[in-house]
Amino acid sequence: MADLKEQVLTASGVNPLKCMRCGKCSGTCPSYDAMEYHPHQFVYMVEKGDIETLMKSESIYKCLSCFACIERCPRDVEPAKLVEAVRLAVIRQQGQNHLKPQQVPEMLDEELPQQAIVSAFRKYSK
Amino acid sequence: MTFSYFPGCTLKTKAKELDRYARISAEALGFSLEELPDWQCCGGVYPMAKNEIATKLSSIRALASAKEKGQPLVTLCSACHNVIKQVNHDMQTDSNIVMKANNYMKLEEPYNGETEVLHYLEVLRDKIGFDNVAKAVKNPLKGKKIAAYYGCLLLRPGKVMQMDNPENPKILEDFIKAIGATPVLYPYRNECCGGYMTMEEKSVAENRSSLVMNSASEYGADMVITACPLCLYNLTKNSGSDVPVVYFTELLAEALGLK
Numbered sequence A: 001m002a003d004l005k006e007q008v009l010t011a012s013g014v015n016p017l018k019c020m021r022c023g024k025c026s027g028t029c030p031s032y033d034a035m036e037y038h039p040h041q042f043v044y045m046v047e048k049g050d051i052e053t054l055m056k057s058e059s060i061y062k063c064l065s066c067f068a069c070i071e072r073c074p075r076d077v078e079p080a081k082l083v084e085a086v087r088l089a090v091i092r093q094q095g096q097n098h099l100k101p102q103q104v105p106e107m108l109d110e111e112l113p114q115q116a117i118v119s120a121f122r123k124y125s126k
Numbered sequence B: 001m002t003f004s005y006f007p008g009c010t011l012k013t014k015a016k017e018l019d020r021y022a023r024i025s026a027e028a029l030g031f032s033l034e035e036l037p038d039w040q041c042c043g044g045v046y047p048m049a050k051n052e053i054a055t056k057l058s059s060i061r062a063l064a065s066a067k068e069k070g071q072p073l074v075t076l077c078s079a080c081h082n083v084i085k086q087v088n089h090d091m092q093t094d095s096n097i098v099m100k101a102n103n104y105m106k107l108e109e110p111y112n113g114e115t116e117v118l119h120y121l122e123v124l125r126d127k128i129g130f131d132n133v134a135k136a137v138k139n140p141l142k143g144k145k146i147a148a149y150y151g152c153l154l155l156r157p158g159k160v161m162q163m164d165n166p167e168n169p170k171i172l173e174d175f176i177k178a179i180g181a182t183p184v185l186y187p188y189r190n191e192c193c194g195g196y197m198t199m200e201e202k203s204v205a206e207n208r209s210s211l212v213m214n215s216a217s218e219y220g221a222d223m224v225i226t227a228c229p230l231c232l233y234n235l236t237k238n239s240g241s242d243v244p245v246v247y248f249t250e251l252l253a254e255a256l257g258l259k
Helices: A002-012 A024-028 A039-048 A051-056 A068-072 A079-091 A114-124 B016-029 B054-069 B078-093 B095-105 B120-128 B130-136 B171-178 B202-218 B229-237 B248-255
Strands: B002-006 B032-035 B073-075 B117-119 B145-148 B182-184 B223-226 B245-247
Touching: A002 A039, A002 A051, A002 A079, A024 A039, A024 A068, A039 A051, A039 A079, A051 A079, A068 A079, A114 B229, B002 B054, B016 B032, B016 B120, B016 B130, B016 B245, B016 B248, B054 B073, B054 B078, B054 B095, B073 B078, B073 B120, B078 B095, B078 B117, B117 B120, B120 B130, B120 B171, B120 B248, B130 B171, B145 B171, B171 B182, B171 B248, B202 B223, B202 B229, B223 B229, B223 B248, B229 B245, B245 B248
Parallel strands: B002 B032, B002 B073, B073 B117, B145 B182, B145 B223, B223 B245
Antiparallel strands: none
C-alpha cells in the first residue's frame, strides 16, 4: 500500500530513514506498557510500508502527546508524529471515530477537567 | 504592563482558582491580564500533522487578535500554552500552513507568527523578574518543601517551547525560591502524568501519577505545584498519594498576602 505510506509520511513530515534503531523513544514512552506496537516499531513499520497492521492496532490510541520521544530522539526522527499520522489515517475515514460523544457521560466524575475531554476528542475523533 | 490573556476552557470551570489567583497576583505585581474577547478552546493537544489546518485555527485567531492589540499573549494552562506556542511556531516556519490558514481566515493583514507567546511563569521571570517577585512577598512560605511538577507540556518540545532546559528545568524552582520556600528536586518532575488517558485507560494514568507522587514524597516534598489542571487531577485522583497538589498561582497569591 504505497499510497498509505505516502499519506503517513506527508502528514507526519517524518523521515523514518533517519532512525538508527537505538530504541530510546520506546525506552522513554510513558505508554509503553499499554502499547502492542511501540514507538520504535512505528518507525520501522512505516518505513517498510506496513501501515495497515498499525492502523488495526489499539496502539494508535495510546500516545499521550507528551513529546518525550520527540525531545529525546538523538536523530530528530519524531516518532509521535508517525503515531499521530497513522491514527489520522484511521479516524479521518467516515464513521471511524474512536471516541463517540455518547460514551463520554459514563467517563466523567465531578472533578475531571474539561481539558481531559477536549484532549481525548482531539486525539480520538474527527 | 498589559498583556492579552488566553484563559482556556478549564480555567473557566474546574480550574477557576488557577485563573483567579493569577489575576489578583498580577495586579499586585504591577501587570494586568486583558482577557481576549472571543477566544475559543485550543483543543487541549497540539495537532501534530502537517496537513491539519482547521484544528489550528482557534489558536491562530487568538494569536492574531493579540497581534491586533500589539500585546504579547499570556497563557496559564500548560496545555493551552503548548498548543498556542507550537501553532505559532508553525505560523513562523511552515509556509503551507501559513498559506492555508491565512487563505481561510481572510484577515485584513495576514498572520505570520508575529505575536510573542508567554507563559505566566515567563512573565514573572522575564518581564517582572523573580527578584522583584521576592521583594513583593509579604508572607514568605518559609520552611515549606515544595516539589515542582512540570509534566510534559510546559517544556516539550524544547526547541519550540524555549521556556527552559527541557531535561533540567529550573523556572518553577526559581519561583519557589522567590516565594520564600525550598524547592525539592526529584527525578519524575518532567515525566507525563498520564494525561487524558485517565478517561479511557485509567491504569496508565494511575501508574504514571503514582510514579510522580511517590518520587516527590521520597525526596521529602510537603507539597507539589503545577500549572496544569489535568496534571492536578491525575496527581490527586489517580496517584493514591495524600501529598497535596496545588496550582502555583495559589501559592503566589498566598505569599503576596492576597489569600
